[in-house]
Amino acid sequence: MKAAHRNRLKLAVRLAAATLITLLFLFPIYWLFMISFKTPDEIFSYPPKWWPAQLQFSSYAVLFRDGDATTVLNSLIVAGTSTVLAMFIGTLCAYSIARFRTGGDNLANWIISQRMVPPIAVVFPIFLLYVWLGLVDTFPGLILLYTAFNLPYVIWMMRGYILDIPIALEEAALVDGYTRWQMLWKVVFPMSRAGLFATAIFTFVFAWNEFLFALVLTRTEVTTYTVQVTHYFGGQSNFWSKISAMSVLGTLPIFIIVGFMQRYLVRGFSLGAVKG
Amino acid sequence: MSDLKITALHKYYGEVHAVKGVDLEIPAGEFTVLVGQSGCGKSTLLRTIAGLETADAGTIEIGGEVVNDHAPRDRDIAMVFQNYALYPYMKVYENIAFGLRARRTPRAEIDAKVRKAAQMLAIDHLLERYPRQLSGGQLQRVAIGRAVVRNARLYLFDEPLSNLDAQLRDEMRGEIKRLHQDLGKTMIYVTHDQIEAMTMADRIVLLREGRIEQQGAPLDLYERPATRYVAGFLGSPTMNFIDASLERGNDALNVRLCDGTSLALPMARTAKLAGREGQRVVLGVRPEHMSRALAGDTRSGLVRYEARIDLVQPTGARTYATFRMGDTEAVAELLAHDVSQPGERIGLAIDMNRVILIDPGSDAVIG
Numbered sequence: 062m063k064a065a066h067r068n069r070l071k072l073a074v075r076l077a078a079a080t081l082i083t084l085l086f087l088f089p090i091y092w093l094f095m096i097s098f099k100t101p102d103e104i105f106s107y108p109p110k111w112w113p114a115q116l117q118f119s120s121y122a123v124l125f126r127d128g129d130a131t132t133v134l135n136s137l138i139v140a141g142t143s144t145v146l147a148m149f150i151g152t153l154c155a156y157s158i159a160r161f162r163t164g165g166d167n168l169a170n171w172i173i174s175q176r177m178v179p180p181i182a183v184v185f186p187i188f189l190l191y192v193w194l195g196l197v198d199t200f201p202g203l204i205l206l207y208t209a210f211n212l213p214y215v216i217w218m219m220r221g222y223i224l225d226i227p228i229a230l231e232e233a234a235l236v237d238g239y240t241r242w243q244m245l246w247k248v249v250f251p252m253s254r255a256g257l258f259a260t261a262i263f264t265f266v267f268a269w270n271e272f273l274f275a276l277v278l279t280r281t282e283v284t285t286y287t288v289q290v291t292h293y294f295g296g297q298s299n300f301w302s303k304i305s306a307m308s309v310l311g312t313l314p315i316f317i318i319v320g321f322m323q324r325y326l327v328r329g330f331s332l333g334a335v336k337g
Numbered sequence: 338m339s340d341l342k343i344t345a346l347h348k349y350y351g352e353v354h355a356v357k358g359v360d361l362e363i364p365a366g367e368f369t370v371l372v373g374q375s376g377c378g379k380s381t382l383l384r385t386i387a388g389l390e391t392a393d394a395g396t397i398e399i400g401g402e403v404v405n406d407h408a409p410r411d412r413d414i415a416m417v418f419q420n421y422a423l424y425p426y427m428k429v430y431e432n433i434a435f436g437l438r439a440r441r442t443p444r445a446e447i448d449a450k451v452r453k454a455a456q457m458l459a460i461d462h463l464l465e466r467y468p469r470q471l472s473g474g475q476l477q478r479v480a481i482g483r484a485v486v487r488n489a490r491l492y493l494f495d496e497p498l499s500n501l502d503a504q505l506r507d508e509m510r511g512e513i514k515r516l517h518q519d520l521g522k523t524m525i526y527v528t529h530d531q532i533e534a535m536t537m538a539d540r541i542v543l544l545r546e547g548r549i550e551q552q553g554a555p556l557d558l559y560e561r562p563a564t565r566y567v568a569g570f571l572g573s574p575t576m577n578f579i580d581a582s583l584e585r586g587n588d589a590l591n592v593r594l595c596d597g598t599s600l601a602l603p604m605a606r607t608a609k610l611a612g613r614e615g616q617r618v619v620l621g622v623r624p625e626h627m628s629r630a631l632a633g634d635t636r637s638g639l640v641r642y643e644a645r646i647d648l649v650q651p652t653g654a655r656t657y658a659t660f661r662m663g664d665t666e667a668v669a670e671l672l673a674h675d676v677s678q679p680g681e682r683i684g685l686a687i688d689m690n691r692v693i694l695i696d697p698g699s700d701a702v703i704g
């Protein structure tokens with residue numbers, strides 16, 4: 062069984078390579094986590110300390126005491142709500158464009174082109190508009206903006222996933238006694254579940270990481286964590302542990318979400334997402 | 338009462354005129370097969386009946402009610418799709434129950450109906466499986482089961498067997514036919530396979546380029562086609578068409594081929610052709626209406642034709658012999674050992690009682 066032997070060897074080499082690469086990529090994240098648990102001395106010690114002598118939770122305690130941690134909650138509210146909204150509205154739009162050819166052949170292309178506008182080009186007009194509307198530093202203001210920004214992406218992606226559903230599956234449900242709305246829930250959403258989750262994750266991550274609009278459009282009430290982190294970059298260097306602790310808080314939700322949805326994420330990517 | 342009545346139906350896809358004025362009335366309980374070449378509008382007609390496409394002109398009545406503006410779900414129809422249209426994320430049981438759930442049927446009733454249908458289709462051992470765990474034939478049974486539990490007024494099938502291999506197709510054909518006998522429901526079945534049409538139909542509706550070319554009982558169409566198209570569409574191997582002309586013979590009319598042969602028509606057939614002497618016609622002869630001439634065979638209407646066989650294709654019980662007749666290739670369906678090798682010269686007996694004559698100008702059958 063020489064061939065089997067060779068295959069085993071091949072697999073072992075591949076696994077080793079994959080492990081090495083994973084370790085390489087995980088290292089900075091490991092380092093970030095460790096810094097948040099170190100004392101200031103340990104952070105700057107040379108040679109570097111791979112592991113803190115004792116896990117320090119003081120940085121986190123400070124974040125929660127001073128209210129810095131609530132900016133993570135703000136981010137969660139803004140990103141979560143805007144994701145749900147963008148997914149819901151966007152999927153319905155995508156269905157309409159895919160199945161009823163709403164807007165003809167080019168509406169989908171026009172919509173995705175909206176996503177290519179550099180945010181910096183519109184941030185000032187939007188700021189003025191928001192001042193006038195009284196939306197600056199409010200949850201609805203930021204949620205509205207992120208929803209609008211994510212809609213083109215959601216529509217484009219979901220249109221591709223919906224086009225991949227054999228139309229007979231929808232027709233069969235319509236003949237079998239379902240209204241179009243019921244059919245969406247019974248057929249279209251389950252059939253595109255992997256795509257829905259993959260798209261939702263990207264939408265969420267965009268809103269989660271967004272900085273420019275959050276910086277310009279928030280003051281104190283709905284400051285997001287990305288904006289909060291920048292407040293630490295002053296002259297004093299002993300904020301490193303705080304920065305890293307904040308970064309850990311900001312990374313955790315993404316870890317958790319991706320961890321839970323990994324199954325769908327991989328399938329969502331491999332499905333025919335790119336469709337003209 | 339008729340379950341389906343279609344009047345002057347038209348359907349356009351943009352510029353494409355897919356259905357061009359179809360009138361059709363289907364009595365309750367009949368098994369109707371819509372047949373025709375690819376692209377002739379069979380699916381379009383069926384989908385318009387189902388309400389999946391909107392009619393551009395004309396009316397569709399189901400059970401005496403005009404349903405043009407009804408959504409598919411309000412038309413009291415069940416449909417079986419070509420690619421089964423089963424939901425991959427539902428077990429077989431749920432797939433079959435899908436239509437019943439839409440109508441808020443009580444749980445116990447759903448269970449009873451699903452199990453009964455599954456039993457009928459011999460898939461009761463598969464109810465807990467997912468569609469991906471089934472073979473093509475099993476998938477098709479599930480798809481049929483999903484329609485059967487519905488107890489609809491009208492059952493529509495769009496080429497349900499075209500994805501199956503030949504043997505399974507034969508089997509399912511019989512099964513659907515039996516299902517029709519057991520349920521007594523009105524069924525409309527689309528296929529482009531003329532054998533499927535012949536074997537299954539109470540009535541065949543032959544479509545051509547968006548119009549009904551002819552409709553009637555299978556043997557009616559086979560034996561009395563109205564046009565050359567119908568004659569050529571039904572039957573395998575296809576009917577032979579030979580250019581000829583009509584001339585006056587001793588006592589009846591003769592069909593004269595371009596090779597000079599004259600074939601005498603029986604007396605009984607001449608009345609209809611009165612006044613057509615000297616005209617060009619196309620002679621239509623089915624392969625099975627030619628046989629090896631036997632000495633002393635005196636049945637009336639048989640004429641002898643000397644043929645030199647170019648190609649011999651045995652199929653078992655029958656052998657197809659190809660030869661030149663007039664200016665075309667013709668095929669005769671002979672008994673297995675009537676001819677053994679190409680080059681052989683044999684006498685063929687053509688049954689002139691069964692031939693048809695076609696007007697080459699209009700392609701209509703004239704006698």
Ligand SMILES: Nc1ncnc2c1ncn2[C@@H]1O[C@H](COP(=O)(O)OP(=O)(O)OP(=O)(O)O)[C@@H](O)[C@H]1O
Nearest residue numbers: 350353355373374375376377378379380381382529
């Ligand atoms: N959605 C559509 N858009 C444009 N043209 C269409 C559409 N569907 C069908 N057609 C055209 O309408 C005509 C009839 O098509 P239809 O599908 O009814 O044919 P069919 O008889 O079912 O053929 P087949 O045996 O190949 O299934 C064809 O010329 C086809 O190209």
Ligand SMILES: [Mg+2]
Nearest residue numbers: 379380381496
């Ligand atoms: Mg078709």
